[in-house]
Amino acid sequence: MKAIGLLGASLLDWLEAVGRAGIFLVQSIFRLPVRFKESINLLVKQLYSVGVLSLVIIVVSGAFIGMVLSLQGYSILAKFGSEEAVGQLLALSLLRELSPVVTALLFAGRAGSSLTAEIGLMKATEQLSSFEMMGVDPLRRVIAPRFIAGVICLPILSLIFSASGILGGHLVSVEWLGVYDGAFWSSMQQSVYFDTDIVNGLIKALCFSVVVTWIAVYQGYECVPTSEGIGKATTRTVVLGSLAILALDFVLTAAMFGDF
Amino acid sequence: MRSKRSELLVGCFIVLGVAALVYLAVQVSGLAFSSKKDTYQVVARFDDIAGLTSRAKVSIAGVAVGNVESITFDKELYMALVTMNIDSDVNNIPTDSSVAVLTSGLLGEKYLGISIGADDEVLKNGSEIYDTQSALVLETLISQFLFKGGDSEK
């Protein structure tokens, strides 16, 4: 009896947390900074720290994942004498699956954790209260630009990841393993469709970006403002963010490619 | 000065993203910007299309001249009704041409191949190709082969 009560209580707590996070999301979207020029400046600053600073890790990991895929794909496809299909394998697995998911996971680790830590630190040093005391809504000044920058950056990073992966794969399969260049590209072009594969991959990346950035800024905003609390919130951002990405990926894949 | 530099880098970042999108669209998916070409529609009925899908290519002499628009089931004739788009500049296909479901390579995709006939009249929007050749289904092929082989031994 007591166990059921406890379960109910924790369920209610959980529902309340979800509700609070939802209200928080709506508030930070609809309270954009009023003055256009100022908000553009704030956004550019965040695009820089969220997007540009994540660029290196995205390009490098994209290239390596493309190269590994090519090596693995080649060794299996060569057994069937159809090593040209490595282009198709590379492009489809990158565009549909790997680039949105891996980019989002890296983004949660690189940009998400730093967003949480930064906002948490602003809370701990009373900067958020300070905005409030000056009659400036911290949701609009601090949270909204970060949230929007995150949502914009992840799809762009995912595109860059795909391009980098395909170039890396091309390097390995064509330059090193000797797959015929023309066949590599034509097998890719025959099987990749812009509207299903590339656009669906982008939609995935966009969904992940909303969820990851939401978790990151919310964890920062709601963290216990001590050094221990910030550390915990940062870890939670990475763990919850990664789990949410993988679970959401399953749902989205089933919805997009399920009938194939 | 520092904010100028970050603005520049953000600009580079966004341009890089757009470049990646264009690269993926053109080089990887082979999206041609002339894909909005004028086409006309031709239908054909097949006994068996075995794995042909919409958007598969339609070719003459191995050159793609169009794609499959839709595949539906003709309830009265119990046949597959395939609607295909043919590029408007390929406007001289004789009406007695035949169309077959073919496979590219051993395990490749299914596509439609048109073999040119000899008639003077040409296909127009809404015409039907009556001479169709269904897909070769491996099981049917093997059973035919076994049957014939048994015959010849006698």
Add this chain to the structure above:
Amino acid sequence: MSVVDAYIKVQDVSFFRGDRVIYEDVSLSIPRGKITAVMGPSGTGKTTLLRLIAAQLAPDSGTVLVDGQNVHSLSRSELYKVRKKMGMLFQSGALFSDMSVAENIAFPMEEHTQLDAKAIADIVADKLYSVGLRGAADLMPSELSGGMARRVALARAIALDPELVMYDEPFTGQDPISKGVLVKLIRQLNDTANMTSVLVSHDVEESLSIADHVCILAGGRVIAEGAADDIRASNDPEVKQFLNGEPDGPVPFHYPEDDNSDRVAL
């Protein structure tokens, strides 16, 4: 002990954090144009009082009147309007870490006034001069010492010429010279700009030296309120213990134990 012209009136306020009682039926008033020091041992919720006045927190019962307005019944936009009349100096300074000193001070003016960049720059220079840090305008907050950061924060708190400035533990962690500078600045600002100042602190000497009016909080209630000299002369044992820093007295040295804890006995 009633104050004639109260800028802030706290009436029968109770505030709980979870099951813990922070305040129970606390009433006090803060006179207009004077420096009021709110003192008490650590953990009695002195900072909470400031947050209640600024309506960052809402009390569980009772009202807080600021200049005659009940701040907890205001709408969000009305509240933000009232807050423009308040300045607050946070314990940690709370300077925005991504802006320079000058940008920090300019920020409230950019947000709330229609002044052009030139006028704002003049006021910033003026405010920095009044806290003696004109040379530090282009430094980032991370390059400032603790005392300088607090003075910059003070310049920012008074940027909009508020009617009320609240100081949260301004002396904590400061060396004697910085303390002296802050005491002088607070006094000077209060007298020249005709502001009402509220000072939350447990530094007895500094607080008593500048305060016109003193409230001592302990155990969730007001144990003494009155002019600084009256408080100094008080015979109340709790007040005396706090002012003289005696280790044991009405405020026990031992943290209360659970009644039914038999851990000790075992």
